[in-house]
Amino acid sequence: MKITFLGGAGTVTGSKFLLEHEGKRLLADCGLFQGLKELRLRNWDRLPLAPDRIDAVVLTHAHIDHSGYLPALARQGFRGPVYATRATRDLCSLLLPDSGHLQEEDAFYANRHGFSKHHPALPLYTEYEARRTLRQFRAVDFDEGFEPMPGVQVRYSRAGHILGAASALVTWGGGSALFSGDLGRGNDMLMRPPEPPRAADYVFMESTYGDRDHEPVDAAAALQDVVTRTAARGGVVVVPAFAVGRAQALLHLLAQLKRERRIPDLPLFLNSPMAADVTQMYHRYREDHRLSDAECDAMCHAARVINSVEESRELNNIRFPAVIVSASGMATGGRVVHHLKAFAPDHRNTILLAGYQAAGTRGWRLQAGEKEIRIHGEMVRVRAEVTSLGSLSAHADRGELLAWLGRLPAAPKQVTLVHGEPEAAAALQQAIAQQHPAWPCDVASHLHTREL
Numbered sequence: 001m002k003i004t005f006l007g008g009a010g011t012v013t014g015s016k017f018l019l020e021h022e023g024k025r026l027l028a029d030c031g032l033f034q035g036l037k038e039l040r041l042r043n044w045d046r047l048p049l050a051p052d053r054i055d056a057v058v059l060t061h062a063h064i065d066h067s068g069y070l071p072a073l074a075r076q077g078f079r080g081p082v083y084a085t086r087a088t089r090d091l092c093s094l095l096l097p098d099s100g101h102l103q104e105e106d107a108f109y110a111n112r113h114g115f116s117k118h119h120p121a122l123p124l125y126t127e128y129e130a131r132r133t134l135r136q137f138r139a140v141d142f143d144e145g146f147e148p149m150p151g152v153q154v155r156y157s158r159a160g161h162i163l164g165a166a167s168a169l170v171t172w173g174g175g176s177a178l179f180s181g182d183l184g185r186g187n188d189m190l191m192r193p194p195e196p197p198r199a200a201d202y203v204f205m206e207s208t209y210g211d212r213d214h215e216p217v218d219a220a221a222a223l224q225d226v227v228t229r230t231a232a233r234g235g236v237v238v239v240p241a242f243a244v245g246r247a248q249a250l251l252h253l254l255a256q257l258k259r260e261r262r263i264p265d266l267p268l269f270l271n272s273p274m275a276a277d278v279t280q281m282y283h284r285y286r287e288d289h290r291l292s293d294a295e296c297d298a299m300c301h302a303a304r305v306i307n308s309v310e311e312s313r314e315l316n317n318i319r320f321p322a323v324i325v326s327a328s329g330m331a332t333g334g335r336v337v338h339h340l341k342a343f344a345p346d347h348r349n350t351i352l353l354a355g356y357q358a359a360g361t362r363g364w365r366l367q368a369g370e371k372e373i374r375i376h377g378e379m380v381r382v383r384a385e386v387t388s389l390g391s392l393s394a395h396a397d398r399g400e401l402l403a404w405l406g407r408l409p410a411a412p413k414q415v416t417l418v419h420g421e422p423e424a425a426a427a428l429q430q431a432i433a434q435q436h437p438a439w440p441c442d443v444a445s446h447l448h449t450r451e452l
Contacts, residue, residue: 001175001452003204006047007031008419009444011039012208012358013065015419017179018049021172024149025049027057028168028179030082032068032099032124034332036360043069043124048447052077056148059084060181061165062091062244068099071125074133083148085156086139087164087285091244093134094274098243100130102333109376142166160184160194161394162245163281163288169198175452177202178412182419183396183404189219190249190282190289191394196407202452203412204444205405207420208356209397210428217391220262223253226352226387227263231321235348235384240336240363242329243275245394246355248299250325251279252291255302264321268303271312271326271335276305306335316342329355331362341375349384354392359421402431415441 001021007014007029014033019026033039051073059067059082070082070092084092103123110121140146145155151173156166161184168179178200186193197203230237241247251270257263270276282289282296291299303325306312312335315324326336340362343349357363365373366386372379396404405415415432417425425443432441 001172001177002449003177003452004048004449005418005444005446007033007042007446009446009448010422011035012356012419012421013039014042014069015066016069017204017418019152019170019177021149021152024152025054026148026152026170027054028170029060029066030057030069030073031066032064034065034330034361035358035364039360043072050077052079054078054080056080057082058148058154058168058170059088059092060159060168060179061162062088062095063162063182063242064095064099066182067092067096071096071100071130071133074136075125075129080136081138081148082133082136083138083140083146083154085142085164085166087281087288088166089137089139090281090284091162091164091278092137094277095244096130096133097127098274100125100127106333155198157195157198158192158288160188160191162191163285167194167197169200176200177204177452180205180404182206182208182394183401184394185396186400186403188394189252190245190291192288192290194396194404197404199409201413203405203408203415204418205401205415206395207401207417207425207428208395209393210401210417210420210424210431212397213399214391214393214397219389219391220253220256222389222391223250224257224262226350226389227257227266227323230348230350230385231264231266233348234321235346235350236318236321236343237323237350237352238336238339238343239323239325239352239354240329240331240340241275241325241327241354243272243327244278246329246392247272247275247325247327248279248282249392250354251302252295252299254323255298258302259298266321266323269306269315269322269324270303271306271315271324271339273305273307275325275327312338315339330357330364331366337362337375340373341380344373344380344382344384347383347385351384351386353386353388356393356395398428398431401428402435405432406435411436411439413440415439416444417441418444
């Protein structure tokens with residue numbers, strides 16, 4: 001068995017791990033690169049092998065940095081099955097067409113306003129191509145072993161993080177590798193904690209927050225603070241939120257705060273039809289999360305859902321206290337970008353960042369305190385208050401990653417850190433060396449191949 005790191009190495013995006021065994025090839029995750037331009041350009045690079053030579057894809061979960069390259073892979077000739085848990089398949093049926101639509105929209109906008117260096121600007125793939133890729137999905141249950149290619153078996157266990165998120169144990173004659181996927185938190189307000197890892201020779205573990213622990217902040221109190229002080233100055237709270245996971249956590253908290261009358265009775269808007277559809281899925285996959293039926297209902301009805309583009313545009317004209325939750329979570333695209341353009345220049349408003357911000361994204365620039373950000377080819381002044389709610393992260397922090405790893409039933413031959421910025425991965429490598437000095441641990445390198 002050989003593994004090649006085609007993404008998710010030295011960065012938190014673009015996760016793609018190619019496994020080769022006896023002439024067959026399996027891709028573990030198939031993510032889109034996001035953030036820095038040098039990373040985004042990799043989406044346009046040809047893979048080091050023809051996609052039609054890949055026999056199957058196994059997904060750990062639905063987030064675009066793990067699934068978003070699938071339509072591009074299919075466009076280039078991949079015709080094999082895509083294995084995923086049922087919730088991951090259902091989420092991808094929303095996320096992938098939306099990704100294609102956004103790319104078409106961005107290309108159209110760039111061509112219309114002439115701010116692209118490419119003539120014409122083209123989408124990486126279209127909504128139609130994304131929908132066509134969905135036909136290749138094969139849904140499997142947790143703990144149900146399956147054989148994506150001859151001689152190789154895979155078994156999923158729950159990873160927390162979002163609906164359907166899994167760790168994948170890959171076994172073959174005489175060897176095994178465990179891919180953690182993105183691990184959730186032990187005390188997440190929505191999701192159940194990750195299951196203990198299964199024994200494996202090789203462990204490939206995410207390291208997103210490998211250099212820090214989440215602050216023990218009361219998320220409800222922090223959100224109450226932000227909404228109350230913004231409303232007091234007559235402003236609007238704009239929240240870039242991932243349509244899967246963070247949007248639901250925010251809706252759950254806002255419903256609770258309103259019910260307990262801890263925030264003013266101001267209008268709440270969910271400007272993401274996809275996030276609204278995802279929220280409804282929490283009723284379907286009760287075994288994945290902690291919420292009761294009543295809490296699910298409250299979350300689903302917490303905000304007015306904005307469906308049409310016309311309604312979305314009208315939101316930019318409101319001049320009274322309100323909360324707008326809109327995708328995408330790192331402000332890389334989607335409707336929230338238009339809201340940032342409208343509300344960032346006014347000091348009365350607040351931009352609330354509620355999740356991880358990858359290097360180079362607009363969310364990262366806002367978090368870094370930049371006073372101007374580029375939107376649709378022009379610079380927009382940032383006079384609004386910018387604040388973060390780090391306690392809403394759906395990723396395990398350093399302590400939780402170490403605790404998960406420490407529950408391995410037996411010592412692995414090798415631990416390799418993936419899906420992390422270099423500093424975070426290096427810090428986690430040091431921490432693992434201190435806790436498990438006999439365990440070899442290294443950090444994955446982009447395009448590196450090794451024998452297992």
